[in-house]
Amino acid sequence: MGSGTSTRHHSAFQNAERTFKAAALIQRWYRRYVARLEMRRRCTWSIFQSIEYAGQQDQVKLHDFFSYLMDHFIPSSHNEREFLTRMFTEDRFTQDPEMEKCSDYESIEVPDSYTGPRLSFPLLPDHATALIEAFRLKQQLHARYVLNLLYETKKHLVQLPNINRVSTCYSEEITVCGDLHGQLDDLIFIFYKNGLPSPERSYVFNGDFVDRGKDSVEILMILFAFMLVYPKEFHLNRGNHEDHMVNLRYGFTKEVMNKYKIHGKEILRTLQDVFCWLPLATLIDEKVLILHGGVSDITDLELLDKIERNKIVSTMRCKTRQKSEKQMEEKGKANRKSSAQEPIPWFLPQSRSLPSSPLRLSSYKAHKTNRSSSIPCGGCLDGRELSRQVRSSVELELERCRQQAGLLVTGQKEEASRSASEADSEAGELQKPTQEEWRQVVDILWSDPMAQEGCKANTIRGGGCYFGPDVTQQLLQKYNLQFLIRSHECKPEGYEFCHNRKVLTIFSASNYYEVGSNRGAYVKLGPALTPHIVQYQANKVTNTLTMRQRISRVEESALRALREKLFAHSSDLLSEFKKHDADKVGLITLSDWAAAVESVLHLGLPWRMLRSQLVNSSADNMLEYKSWLKNLAKEQLSHENIQSSLLETLYRNRSNLETIFRIIDSDHSGFISLDEFRQTWKLLSSHMNIDITDDCICDLARSIDFNKDGHIDINEFLEAFRLVEKSCLEGDTSECPQATNAKDSGCNSPGAC
Amino acid sequence: MADEKDREEIIVAEFHKKIKEAFEVFDHESNNTVDVREIGTIIRSLGCCPTEGELHDLIAEVEEEEPTGYIRFEKFLPVMTEILLERRYRPIPEDVLLRAFEVLDSAKRGFLTKDELIKYMTEEDGVSLCRLGW
Numbered sequence: 001m002g003s004g005t006s007t008r009h010h011s012a013f014q015n016a017e018r019t020f021k022a023a024a025l026i027q028r029w030y031r032r033y034v035a036r037l038e039m040r041r042r043c044t045w046s047i048f049q050s051i052e053y054a055g056q057q058d059q060v061k062l063h064d065f066f067s068y069l070m071d072h073f074i075p076s077s078h079n080e081r082e083f084l085t086r087m088f089t090e091d092r093f094t095q096d097p098e099m100e101k102c103s104d105y106e107s108i109e110v111p112d113s114y115t116g117p118r119l120s121f122p123l124l125p126d127h128a129t130a131l132i133e134a135f136r137l138k139q140q141l142h143a144r145y146v147l148n149l150l151y152e153t154k155k156h157l158v159q160l161p162n163i164n165r166v167s168t169c170y171s172e173e174i175t176v177c178g179d180l181h182g183q184l185d186d187l188i189f190i191f192y193k194n195g196l197p198s199p200e201r202s203y204v205f206n207g208d209f210v211d212r213g214k215d216s217v218e219i220l221m222i223l224f225a226f227m228l229v230y231p232k233e234f235h236l237n238r239g240n241h242e243d244h245m246v247n248l249r250y251g252f253t254k255e256v257m258n259k260y261k262i263h264g265k266e267i268l269r270t271l272q273d274v275f276c277w278l279p280l281a282t283l284i285d286e287k288v289l290i291l292h293g294g295v296s297d298i299t300d301l302e303l304l305d306k307i308e309r310n311k312i313v314s315t316m317r318c319k320t321r322q323k324s325e326k327q328m329e330e331k332g333k334a335n336r337k338s339s340a341q342e343p344i345p346w347f348l349p350q351s352r353s354l355p356s357s358p359l360r361l362s363s364y365k366a367h368k369t370n371r372s373s374s375i376p377c378g379g380c381l382d383g384r385e386l387s388r389q390v391r392s393s394v395e396l397e398l399e400r401c402r403q404q405a406g407l408l409v410t411g412q413k414e415e416a417s418r419s420a421s422e423a424d425s426e427a428g429e430l431q432k433p434t435q436e437e438w439r440q441v442v443d444i445l446w447s448d449p450m451a452q453e454g455c456k457a458n459t460i461r462g463g464g465c466y467f468g469p470d471v472t473q474q475l476l477q478k479y480n481l482q483f484l485i486r487s488h489e490c491k492p493e494g495y496e497f498c499h500n501r502k503v504l505t506i507f508s509a510s511n512y513y514e515v516g517s518n519r520g521a522y523v524k525l526g527p528a529l530t531p532h533i534v535q536y537q538a539n540k541v542t543n544t545l546t547m548r549q550r551i552s553r554v555e556e557s558a559l560r561a562l563r564e565k566l567f568a569h570s571s572d573l574l575s576e577f578k579k580h581d582a583d584k585v586g587l588i589t590l591s592d593w594a595a596a597v598e599s600v601l602h603l604g605l606p607w608r609m610l611r612s613q614l615v616n617s618s619a620d621n622m623l624e625y626k627s628w629l630k631n632l633a634k635e636q637l638s639h640e641n642i643q644s645s646l647l648e649t650l651y652r653n654r655s656n657l658e659t660i661f662r663i664i665d666s667d668h669s670g671f672i673s674l675d676e677f678r679q680t681w682k683l684l685s686s687h688m689n690i691d692i693t694d695d696c697i698c699d700l701a702r703s704i705d706f707n708k709d710g711h712i713d714i715n716e717f718l719e720a721f722r723l724v725e726k727s728c729l730e731g732d733t734s735e736c737p738q739a740t741n742a743k744d745s746g747c748n749s750p751g752a753c
Numbered sequence: 754m755a756d757e758k759d760r761e762e763i764i765v766a767e768f769h770k771k772i773k774e775a776f777e778v779f780d781h782e783s784n785n786t787v788d789v790r791e792i793g794t795i796i797r798s799l800g801c802c803p804t805e806g807e808l809h810d811l812i813a814e815v816e817e818e819e820p821t822g823y824i825r826f827e828k829f830l831p832v833m834t835e836i837l838l839e840r841r842y843r844p845i846p847e848d849v850l851l852r853a854f855e856v857l858d859s860a861k862r863g864f865l866t867k868d869e870l871i872k873y874m875t876e877e878d879g880v881s882l883c884r885l886g887w
């Protein structure tokens with residue numbers, strides 16, 4: 001600008017400059033605000049996922065531990081043996097192929113007062129539609145029709161191949177849906193938005209129909225009904241949750257028993273049959289492969305096509321077929337167990353075949369921080385080295401367990417093991433799958449994709465592996481496929497492409513962790529097989545909230561879950577904090593807090609970022625840890641007379657406990673005897689390294705027996721914890737657990753022991 | 754003197770941990786790299802408030818000689834530590850923010866319409882200068 005510029009130009013310029021500066025400033029602020037929101041969103045997500053997967057790993061650990069115990073443990077009395085056998089027999093219901101008990105449904109009377117839907121076979125499309133309507137109105141299908149439907153479903157499934165081949169030339173479009181997990185609202189929404197199944201509208205449901213949500217039964221009824229009505233157009237794949245062992249923990253068993261008090265057992269038994277007959281995969285136009293989990297570097301579709309898929313009743317625990325008499329003998333000599341024959345328990349250096357779970361998060365570094373310290377990741381040790389390590393760890397572990405459980409060591413290993421394996425073969429005439437067959441199926445149902453190349457053991461979830469883009473490419477090339485559709489993992493947007501768009505994850509349970517946590521999605525494939533994704537979120541409330549409100553809501557829920565976990569580890573946290581407080585001042589730095597918390601919880605979360613939400617800002621960046629723990633407890637507890645640190649232990653292990661209860665309660669009565677409880681707790685506590693005397697266990701058992709009749713009502717017991725969760729803050733401080741010296745943990749309150 | 758040095762070391766150590774945590778949230782492949790497009794989010798979530806221009810300069814500083822689209826942690830850490838130590842790109846206090854809005858609201862109505870806000874927010878620094886013909 002020259003000297004001839006008029007003042008008007010000059011001030012206009014100045015104004016403009018101010019305006020830009022103002023706008024720039026606001027932009028900066030806004031971007032920072034958005035960034036922080038994004039960070040919070042990701043942290044929340046990782047909290048949910050890490051807790052979910054930690055739970056899954058617990059589940060597997062538990063099963064593996066007990067399996068291992070079953071194989072190697074020398075019970076000191078006949079009763080104990082009986083108990084163990086009963087607990088761990090895989091085939092909980094006797095397989096009776098000759099007399100199909102399913103036909104018993106005919107004898108079930110349906111009262112006139114029943115107003116729910118009535119089914120007659122063969123089913124018509126109207127029946128299936130009527131089911132949806134009835135369930136929408138919260139009606140319940142009568143047990144007779146449930147069993148009838150299951151019986152017909154099984155008849156149909158048995159005819160299907162392991163890999164269903166579907167063609168798009170008959171129907172105009174194919175819609176593929178992912179995990180539903182008992183969330184009926186989502187299924188109804190999909191049918192509403194996308195249209196009901198018909199000869200022109202094909203559907204594939206990719207597993208995990210049950211568990212967690214509260215309407216798993218209803219979802220199964222609808223899906224099976226449509227499958228019977230449109231057998232050529234409606235397809236189901238098996239998921240890892242279509243498995244009675246998994247159902248014990250994740251809610252489906254409970255749901256069935258609650259809804260069907262008289263016939264629940266029979267329904268569950270029939271379902272076990274149905275689940276193992278579900279196809280393993282669906283192939284569209286020989287180009288798009290749909291399966292629940294993923295693949296591995298050894299996935300062999302030809303082999304999968306040929307195996308008898310119903311032999312794999314559950315992917316949780318595998319008893320593989322003994323190839324010869326001789327090997328049966330060798331099995332008795334526990335020391336010379338070859339790693340190739342038996343799946344190796346989680347706490348031993350292991351081969352890839354054994355479940356462990358993958359946490360696929362960016363922020364979760366389990367495989368780096370070596371969270372499950374006894375599992376080395378990836379790479380197989382050579383056979384000899386492996387069996388040497390197996391042998392020594394076996395002995396060590398066994399010794400420790402025996403000592404802690406107070407049981408005697410006898411020299412009768414061979415006898416016990418042999419009779420244990422006899423028990424197994426007695427329990428079921430069903431031929432066992434080979435190791436290789438079992439592994440192939442586990443890989444399909446449990447694997448997750450990862451960004452790096454290669455294929456490594458899934459150390460978090462409980463099965464299968466992590467597979468890289470090269471594995472995908474290899475498979476697609478080998479079988480001349482275009483891409484893979486899988487589910488198994490919750491995604492914030494309901495779907496996610498990876499491996500160069502060769503793998504699509506589709507997840508159909510919206511609001512899976514919490515209202516507002518994620519969308520659901522389904523994918524439609526046209527004749528060109530190009531995927532078209534549709535997203536949704538089946539909850540009206542979330543639509544009225546701002547993004548910030550939605551994130552805050554979900555965040556609150558995640559933090560609550562996290563605080564619960566922190567409380568459950570109070571004793572360990574206290575001792576860890578004390579290590580950082582050498583001068584016994586009662587204070588530690590916030591940095592030490594973060595380190596301590598991670599070393600106890602092993603969740604791999606960004607604690608420093610979460611800190612402001614979990615710890616009230618303290619002066620000088622120091623934390624009074626004792627009062628922090630006290631406050632945590634106050635939130636979590638109400639006044640219960642159960643002795644405090646035991647309560648904390650119970651609380652932490654309640655998922656495990658519930659699972660164990662349900663395993664023990666083999667007749668699904670909802671009750672277990674005090675004795676059974678005591679024995680279970682003894683085993684569990686020796687495994688979990690919990691230092692509790694026998695007397696305390698007795699007292700605990702007695703205090704849980706609320707009505708003093710010698711039996712523990714499982715649901716009552718668990719209900720107590722739920723009540724405890726909603727506790728009042730007015731709770732008496734003196735009742736709250738003083739997380740004092742872990743040494744004199746046993747008995748704090750008078751009269752408890 | 755020694756005390757001060759100790760304190761500085763402690764502060765730096767704490768910064769390092771914070772930066773690492775924030776970085777790891779976006780390290781999807783667990784190989785100590787993040788997509789360059791997420792750097793802005795990371796820096797901002799650590800409490801800084803750079804302009805887009807400042808951000809571009811920063812990225813240039815932490816990028817590889819031949820940009821790969823990824824930023825490595827080893828390069829990011831020292832730069833970010835320095836930023837935190839110098840308290841660079843601190844957010845302006847709220848009253849200044851308010852005044853910024855007031856500048857945009859020349860008619861002193863106490864609000865901005867959605868269209869106005871969009872217009873202001875989507876213009877880069879200095880673009881409109883050109884429109885004035887300068």
